[in-house]
Structures are given as structure tokens and as C-alpha cells.
Amino acid sequence: MDDQRTHIISALVLHKPGVLQRVAGLFTRRGFNIESITVGTSEQEDIARMTIIAKGDGKVLEQITKQLNKIIDVIKVRDLEPENTVKRELCLIKVHSPTEKVRAEVVQYVNIFRGRVIDVSPETLTIEMTGASDKIDALIDLVKGFGIKEIARTGPTAMSRGIKTI
């Protein structure tokens, strides 16, 4: 058996009620582990793109892809090769920053990570960062010391590099 690996599965699905439930239900029922799942519109009307991050060995992944393909509302499924894939996640972080000094420090980190401050209050700064998941993890680590009030992450969405589409 080959090793456990994190896979990026990209799927085109009909943009219809219930389709997310069909996909999510399949994972629960068959005992597949999902790390994250994102859904949004695609370049085609009536078709949504799902990006699923899941862990498993080759055999599990083969089953996941085949079982997804069996869902009538799923049009296409592809296991993206990590090295030929661009993958981005959006994260919002609300940091406790009651003083001028803290705010300056936070902003400095945000700049290094090419994030943005999108909301300020006397008590908090809210950061927006888009990037690879491990970069987001690193930024969160850095600002953790100031006290994090809230984090919202979308989970990664992805597509193949170059001219290739799924």
C-alpha cells in the first residue's frame, strides 16, 4: 500500500440544491476523511466547482474518485497533481490589538506576508490573507501571541497550472 497523502480533488458539479449534501454524505458514509471542501460558481453557468482536500492512500483515493463520479450530479472529477497545481486559501483573522504598539507590530507581520488589514476597531484589527495554507498557518502562529479573537478560513481552492483544465 502506498502512503497516506493529502489529495486535492477538483470536481465540476451541477449547481443544484442538494449536491453538496450528496458529496458530503458520500464521504461520511464511505468513511473517507475530508479536510476541507469549498464550493463556488465556475466559468460555466449552472455548474459549480468543488475543491476537496482529503487524505488517504492510492486505493482510497481511487475509490473516492470513482464514488464521486457515480453521483449523477457530478460531471467531472480530477485528482490534481500537487506539483502542477495552484492552490490558494483565504483566511480572515481578528487580532486583539488594544495599543498603538501592538497594532504597528501586527501590521508589520501582515505586510511581510502580503496580507491586508481590512477592518480596524479600538480593540481589534482584522487581517485578510490569501495564500498557500502553510503560509496562512505561519502568519497565524506569529500573531497568536497578541490574542486571536476569531479565525475564518475557506479551505483551499485550486486549479491546474498552465493551459490544462479538468
Add this chain to the structure above:
Amino acid sequence: MRGGEALLKSLENQGVDVVFGYPGGQLLPLYDMIYDSDLKHILVRHEQCAAHAADGYARASGKVGVCIATSGPGATNLVTGIATAYMDSSPIVAIAGQVPTGLIGNDAFQEVDTIGMTMPITKHNFQPITSKEIPEMVKSAFYIAGTGRPGPVVLDLPKDVQEQELDFENDVKITLPGYKPTRKGHPLQIKRAASLIGSAKKPVILAGGGVIISNSSEELLKLSELVGAPVTTSLLGKGSFPEDHDLSLGMLGMHGRLPANFAVDKCDCLIAVGCRFSDRTTGKISEFAKNAKIVHIDIDPAEIGKNVDVDIPIVGDAKIILSNLIRAISQNKMSSKSMEWVNRVKNFKQTCIPKMSFDNMPLKPQQVIKEISEAVDDDTIMTTDVGQNQMWMAHYFTSRKPKTFLSSGGLGTMGFGFPAAIGAKVAMPESDVVAVCGDGGFLMVSQELATVKEYDIPVVICVLDNRYLGMVAQWQNLFYEKRLSHTHLGESPDFVKLAEAFGVAANRVERPGELREVLSSAINSGEPTLIDITIDPDEILPMVPPGCGLTEIVGEYKTESNNSEDVPYRETAKERAGD
């Protein structure tokens, strides 16, 4: 035209001649429209049986079966039948009533999330929110149910949608961009399989329900004879190959025939067609066909490599693939058909012909199956329930034709046999239909005696009456120190009186030699009949314990050549198999 009428018109366009149903509040509009239509509707007495009857109809005829139930409790009652059909790839369309669209999600009276509830047990499901969606949805539902790997589709029909007006179009187009079943097998894979099979010394074919669904029994027989490959079947594959043929090994698996279990253990090439390698068929996976290269032909790509690792997968329709395979093998002219293997299998078969004749009282189940076999003909459709009755039938009954042995395999649903027989008889009125049931399972659905009486559906029910939940008791006896926890059924009911209360003819059989006559005349009477057969509760069918390899059988098969009661089976059989 209103939504409900559009549904009925669409059913008619699909060639539906009969539905099995049970009305209720949220279906009042539809039933009011059925009142004026030509659709034949059979009122069952429990919705579960509507689903099983539709399933039996589908399995016997190959056409899509249709059942109808109201919202809430009607829909939940359908669930067991839908799941049964799903596990066995049987095409049914189940129509459920639903509360009006405006009330959905409010926990309205008799509301249940039918779509959510049936997602994991259907191939697909639909809920029209406006009536104009109905024609396309019905057409899609039948297309999905009946093509590829068949399966159940649910149509969840809100009450207001049934009454809403629409302009009906006869030839609607369906668009299912995510549904394109593969039919033709990959030519290269077929080539590879042909050369593997051609060079095999000890080939065996394992035929599953897919052979029956794809009508490829003829091709199966050809392939088997061409390469000298003996054929075993899964439970659902019974009937795909004539079991009285020289090359038939009988059923494989936990309750399989000796020659089948041993041949699969010994073979060097296993050609599996339209089967999904269920644990009841394979036994311990690491031991399964461990000497063989495996070719797996199936229309569902997800079945390839799911349970058993295979060497040559071929995805597609068994009929097309088998005929291409036969052509490729014949062209190769390298078929090294090994008479040695065929003869060895034949000889082994000769040494373990099951002993069927017993003049004991209470009746031995083997004797019962023997007399049933003598009373029916090749075209008689046999249904079974679940439990020992099912395994006795599967093990001992000789099936000769596809679509004549109907049994709940994957889900193992008690209560399947009788309503499935009703569906089968309605689908195939020219065929005789006999249901072989356990006393426990029959009692779960005995209210359908009213249905067969009212509609004059002449099925014959053989109740194998051991007063036990026999199969569970068997496991308790073998694996739980004979602690028979809640498996004795006691003296009630008197099945003959029960049938008579419904106005159904009934007989009791207790002696060897009686059943054949009683069953023959029941079949010839053209009336629904119940036969209560008192059998020995202590007879145990040998089995492969769960988690064991297919040759690790406990209990002794009583064969014609070996009557001794106390020779441990394992040694003798292994010797005979030439180990």
C-alpha cells in the same frame, strides 16, 4: 394538464403497465387522477411490500418496477424496499408524496426529508418544485434506474405540484451531463484478458447478478465451454448458468457448494463477471482465489478493486465484453483448454453430490427442496426469503434459467420473498411463481395475503416452518455456545388458519413425499395458496465462518457418497479435492 396527470402520462410513455401503491393525504390529488386513468394500480397492504413487489417485478422481467407511497410514514415504510433494491442493483422508481412546497422544512404533518433520507440508498432522487419539471424528471428517473448499473430512483412529489397546471410535452429531452455509463469494454484490456484466459490451465468463472441483468447467459455458456472453465455463481448470479450443466459448480461462498469453494481456491485464473465480491461470496479476502490471476468485468468502475485486487479490470456491459472476449480467444487459437482440469472438477463434483433424500420426520430441508424441485419446471420463478430457507434454496435448488431465482442478497431483507413473488407474478403472468419463506420472514409481510386474494394473484407460498429464526439460531448454536437468545418463535401462529382468515387456500405438509403433490396441485389450481411445511429445526447447513477462507468449512456436508455423521468434514473434503 396538472402535475399528477403529467406524471401518469409520463409513466404511460415509459411503458409502465402497473404500479404497486398505497395512498395517503399528500397523495390525494394524484390518487384522484389515478381514479380516472387506465393505469393498473395494485393496493398492497404495507408500503414496504410495494417496494419489494416493484423490485420483484423488475428482477423477473428486466423492466423498471414502480411503487407509490404517501409522504412521511409512507415514505419511511418504503425505505427498506428501496435499500434492498439498491444493494441488488434492481431498477425501481419509487414515487413518494410530499407536503406542499410552502410547508417543506416546517415539520408539517407527515413531513419527512425523503430526499435526504434516500440519498444513500438510491442511484438518484428528484423533487420537482414546479409541475413543469415533472416530464423531464420522470424520463430521467427511468433512464437512470434502468441503464448502466441499474438501481432505485426516488421521485418526491409535493402535493401542490401534483395540482399545478403545465403544458405537457410528449418528447422532452433529458440532459444528464454527469451520467454516461460505459458499455463497451476497453479493447486492449479485452485482448489482455483473452491471452491470460487462453493460457490458463485451471480457469474458473464467477458469475454474478450482472450477467442476468445484461442478458448475457448465452455468452457465459459459450465462454465456459470454449475455454473449459467451470462456472460458479454468487447468490444473485444463480440462474445465469444452467446448474445441471457439467461445468456448473453451484453457488460460491459462505454457504457455497464444495466444488465451487474448492475450485476457486485452486484455480489459476478467475474470470469474475458482473459481481461485486461481497464478503459473503469471498470469505477472507487474503485467502480468496489466492492462486489466481483475476479478470473482473463489471459495468460499475467503482466495483473494480473495491474489495478484491484484480489483475485485468474491464469496465462495461457484460454482454458486449463477453462476446468480444469470446471472439478474441477464438481468434488467438491458443486456447489450451485443459481437459485435465475439467475432469478433475467433474470428478470432485461426483464425490460430493449433496444428499437430498431423507425420510425423516420432521422433514429435512433437503428433502423439502428436493420435492419443491420436482414439482416446479425450469421456467418457474422461485423467490426466497432470508435465513436458512434462503440458503437451503441457494445451495440445493437447481436453477437453470436467468431471472428465475429472486432473492435479497446484499441487504438480506427478511420479508422480501412473498411480496417479490407478487411482483414477479404480476410481471410474468404466464410463469408459475413460488415463494420459499421462513416462518419468521413470512410473518413480517403476511398481510399481503389480502393483496393476493383481492387481486387474485396466484402465487404459492411455501413456509419452511421450523418455529425458529433459524439462521440466527444456527449462529448461536455454532458460535455462541448454543445460547438461543430470543430466536424461538413459539407455537403461534397457525399458518394454515392465518391464510384461511384471508380467504387464501392453505395446506399443511409434515410427511416426506407429500409436498410434491400438494405443491403441484397448488400451482395448477391457479389460486394463491399457502403451504405450511413443518421442518426439522436442528438441521444445519455447513458454513464458512465469517473471517475464514472459503475452504475452512464447519459442519459436514451430507453427500451421496459420504453419509457418515461424524467424520470431520475438513480432512475428508481436502483429501478428495486432491490437496
